[in-house]
Amino acid sequence: MELDVRYRSTRDNGKILKASQAIIQGLSEDGGLFVPDIFPKLEVKLEQLALMDYKEVAYEVMKLFFTDFTEEELKYCIERAYDSKFDTEEIAPLSYVDDTYYMELFHGKTIAFKDMALSILPYLMTTSAKKNDVKEKIIILTATSGDTGKAALAGFADVEGCGIVVFYPKGGVSNIQELQMVTQKGANVKVVGINGNFDDAQTGVKKIFSDEEFKAELKQMGYRFSSANSINIGRLIPQVAYYVYAYSRLVKEGKIAAGDPINFTVPTGNFGNILAGFYAKKIGIPVHKLICASNENKVLYDFFETGVYDKNRDFILTTSPSMDILISSNLERLIYEITGENSDECKKLMQSLSGKGMYEIAPEMKAKCKDFVGGYATEEEVLERIHEIYDRTGYVMDTHTAVASFVYKMYAHDTGDTTTNVVVSTASPYKFTRSVMEALEGKTEKEDDFVLIDRLSEMSGMPIPKAVEEIRNAEILHHTVCEKDGMKEEVRKFLEKL
Ligand SMILES: *Cc1c(COP(=O)(O)O)cnc(C)c1O
Numbered sequence: 093m094e095l096d097v098r099y100r101s102t103r104d105n106g107k108i109l110k111a112s113q114a115i116i117q118g119l120s121e122d123g124g125l126f127v128p129d130i131f132p133k134l135e136v137k138l139e140q141l142a143l144m145d146y147k148e149v150a151y152e153v154m155k156l157f158f159t160d161f162t163e164e165e166l167k168y169c170i171e172r173a174y175d176s177k178f179d180t181e182e183i184a185p186l187s188y189v190d191d192t193y194y195m196e197l198f199h200g201k202t203i204a205f206k207d208m209a210l211s212i213l214p215y216l217m218t219t220s221a222k223k224n225d226v227k228e229k230i231i232i233l234t235a236t237s238g239d240t241g242k243a244a245l246a247g248f249a250d251v252e253g254c255g256i257v258v259f260y261p262k263g264g265v266s267n268i269q270e271l272q273m274v275t276q277k278g279a280n281v282k283v284v285g286i287n288g289n290f291d292d293a294q295t296g297v298k299k300i301f302s303d304e305e306f307k308a309e310l311k312q313m314g315y316r317f318s319s320a321n322s323i324n325i326g327r328l329i330p331q332v333a334y335y336v337y338a339y340s341r342l343v344k345e346g347k348i349a350a351g352d353p354i355n356f357t358v359p360t361g362n363f364g365n366i367l368a369g370f371y372a373k374k375i376g377i378p379v380h381k382l383i384c385a386s387n388e389n390k391v392l393y394d395f396f397e398t399g400v401y402d403k404n405r406d407f408i409l410t411t412s413p414s415m416d417i418l419i420s421s422n423l424e425r426l427i428y429e430i431t432g433e434n435s436d437e438c439k440k441l442m443q444s445l446s447g448k449g450m451y452e453i454a455p456e457m458k459a460k461c462k463d464f465v466g467g468y469a470t471e472e473e474v475l476e477r478i479h480e481i482y483d484r485t486g487y488v489m490d491t492h493t494a495v496a497s498f499v500y501k502m503y504a505h506d507t508g509d510t511t512t513n514v515v516v517s518t519a520s521p522y523k524f525t526r527s528v529m530e531a532l533e534g535k536t537e538k539e540d541d542f543v544l545i546d547r548l549s550e551m552s553g554m555p556i557p558k559a560v561e562e563i564r565n566a567e568i569l570h571h572t573v574c575e576k577d578g579m580k581e582e583v584r585k586f587l588e589k590l
Contacts, residue, residue, distance in 0.1 A: 097159045099126040099325060102428035103442065105435040110160040112220035115326035116230070118319030119301050123442070124435070126325045127425050131374040132156045134336070138350035138377075141340035146183035147174050149340060150333040156375060157329045158216075165219050173212035173330075177201045179557065184208070184334045186341050186514070189487045192500060193514045195338045198490075202272060203520035203559045204414070205365065206243035208334055209327040214247045214254065216326040217318065221253060228316040229590075232256040233300060233583065235293035235321060237361060237414045238265035239519065241283070242272040244320040249278030255590055256320070257282045257583055259293040262573050265413050266524050267541050272559065275566035282586045283570035286579065289407050291419050294321070296579040306580060315587060322364025323421050331368035332375070338514050339377050348512055353380035355513045357500040359492040360384045360392060361415035363422035365516060370426070370463060379463070380511050385499035386468040387412045392420055396466035399458040402450040410471055411527035412491040414519070419445070427453070430460040467499035474498060478531035488532070488552045491524045493517040521548065522560050 099114040101107045103124030109117065114126040134141070136152055144152070147170050154166055161169075174183050180199045187194045200207025221230060230253060234244050241258040248256040260273060262285030273283045286293050300306060301317060310316060322328055335356065342348045356379065358366040366384055373379040386393045387410045395401045403418040410416055424442060430453070431437040444451040469477070474491055477498040482488055489497060496515045503509065521528045522545060529544045532551065542564055549556050574582050 095130060095132045095159065097132065097157055098129045100129050101125070101435065102127055102424050103435055103439040105433060111158040111325065112160050112223045115216055115220045115324060116224060116226060116318055118317070118324045119298065121302065122439075123298065123302055124439070125323050125421070125424050127428055128157055128325075131371065134376045138339070138343055141336065142344035142350070144340065146333070146337055147171065149337045150174065150330065153333040153336055153375070154329055157325075157332075160223070161219065165223075169212055169215035169219060172215055177207075177211060184337055186338060187487065189485050190481055193338075193342070193512070194487075194489070194493065194517045195334065195514050196517045197334060198517065198520040198523075200243070201246045201559060202239070202242040203523050203557050204239035204243060205516070205518040206239045207246075209322075209330040210240070210243035210247040210320060212330050213244075213320055213324070213326050214251045218251065218253060220326070226316070228311065228314050230254045230318050231310075231315050231583075231587065232320045233297050233317055234258045234319065235290065235297040236260045236265075236273075237290040237416060238269040239414045239523075240321060242269065242276070245273060245276040245278070245281055245283070248320070249276060249281050251280070255280040255315075255586070257284065257586055259284050259286050259297060259579060261285070261289045261293055262287055264289055264409060264416065266526065268523050268525065268560070268563070269413070271563045271566070274568050274570040275563050277569065280590065282582070283572070284579070284582050285573040286576055287573065288576040290417055291407065292576045294419065294421065296576060297321070300580055300583060303580070310587070313587060321421070322362055328364055328368055328371070328422070331365060332371045335369045335372035335379075336375075336377055339372075342512065351378060353378045353511055355379070355381045355383060355509070355511045356516060357383040357385055357496045357503070357513060358516045359412065359415060359496040359518050360386060361417040361420065363392065363420040363426070365518070366464075367422045367425055373463065381509070382464050383496075383499060383503050384464055384466050385496040386466065387415050387474070387495050388468065388470055389416055389418055390466075390468040391418050392423070393466035393468045395423075396461060396464055399455070400450065400452045401445065403445070404449040411474060411524065412495050414492055415495065426461070430457040465503060467503055469495045469498040475527070475531035477501070478528060479534070482532055486552070488521045488528065488548070488554065489517060490519040490521045491527045492519050494531075520557055521552070521554070522557055
């Protein structure tokens with residue numbers, strides 16, 4: 093029997109939307125995030141999943157949540173998303189390295205895991221617009237800590253009926269990340285650096301979303317906003333698929349029996365990726381622990397230890413910039429859940445976060461977080477881990493993956509838990525070559541990024557991805573930099589020219 097899944101705002105659960113409406117809207121008007129009101133169970137057995145390919149698994153997952161899409165619509169989106177844009181037929185291959193598995197989510201167009209969801213979001217978005225008879229052009233506003241920006245640009249560039257503006261922290265992303273964004277082609281794209289950090293960018297975007305006056309002005313011009321950040325349910329749900337897929341591969345290869353529990357260790361920033369792992373558990377994947385790995389911006393580690401979420405601390409720029417985040421937006425979806433789906437309570441906590449920069453959850457709420465374990469890695473530990481694994485196995489991982497790899501090592505050591513573990517590998521080492529080479533060679537010389545890239549290729553034998561070759565000589569097309577409070581004006585200027 094098909095269940096009809098509706099979406100409710102975490103801050104006002106009287107508001108009920110269909111999936112396609114929630115995808116178009118992105119964020120609820122009250123500032124809350126949309127969450128499914130029920131979690132149906134997978135309709136096929138775990139043994140059957142093992143016989144499916146990535147697209148088939150993705151369909152089994154997405155049909156549970158996007159119940160107002162027809163089979164034809166969903167399959168259309170999936171077919172177009174997970175094709176030869178990925179450099180491996182597996183889409184999300186598992187590598188066995190040093191007694192654990194690495195699920196490589198960086199084989200897409202922009203070589204970070206954001207491609208897993210942003211390859212499909214434009215199709216979900218345009219299909220949703222059609223279903224709901226939306227006449228306005230959809231303008232995607234996105235704040236990025238480095239990887240979402242490029243993946244969203246690549247996904248939405250020249251998509252009919254859409255425009256996209258990306259804000260990134262100037263000086264807060266890697267050179268390669270910045271180059272990838274500022275060389276983006278397309279008549280409907282704009283890239284803006286802001287003098288601020290990722291949280292400033294994200295807060296600025298959320299503010300524009302809830303600016304009713306601006307929205308009315310836009311409507312007049314024939315535009316409406318949506319989001320490509322992981323606050324959009326159209327991004328979160330496609331991410332559930334690779335957790336299910338990883339499990340199905342382990343069963344297929346006889347590494348586990350169907351029904352055996354496994355752990356995932358996830359390098360975490362905005363809490364979107366790991367939350368998708370939690371949703372995979374809720375639809376029936378036997379997940380024992382979700383190990384939440386932070387870098388030195390360890391708000392989430394402290395939260396899982398103490399029940400206090402406190403962003404009042406220095407923002408640290410690390411070698412894993414995509415995790416340099418103090419306000420993990422998607423945690424709100426977990427908070428909503430552990431309040432027993434009490435949107436008033438959730439709203440209070442979030443108001444405390446925006447007012448005082450902190451909140452504390454009740455002991456009975458904390459007890460409901462037992463699926464999660466927090467851990468963190470210092471800058472030194474990250475670089476050491478990259479070096480150690482390369483020395484021992486020849487496998488090269490990026491800095492974000494190394495945060496998780498280190499945290500998993502400590503977790504296994506401290507707990508003695510021998511459950512099969514999958515480290516979620518979120519970026520290609522070629523995206524963070526400078527830090528990776530520093531780890532491998534133990535020094536920092538002022539060599540050009542592309543010299544380092546060529547040497548990494550020689551050392552590792554890993555072919556240089558197309559995404560990197562493309563930017564080697566590409567022209568820089570975006571030069572705009574603005575202040576934190578100038579974001580709205582940049583959006584207006586872009587729309588006037590569009
Ligand atoms: C975005 C990103 C993360 C963090 O993922 P969240 O869903 O924000 O927790 C980790 N690693 C890389 C490489 C990323 O791009």
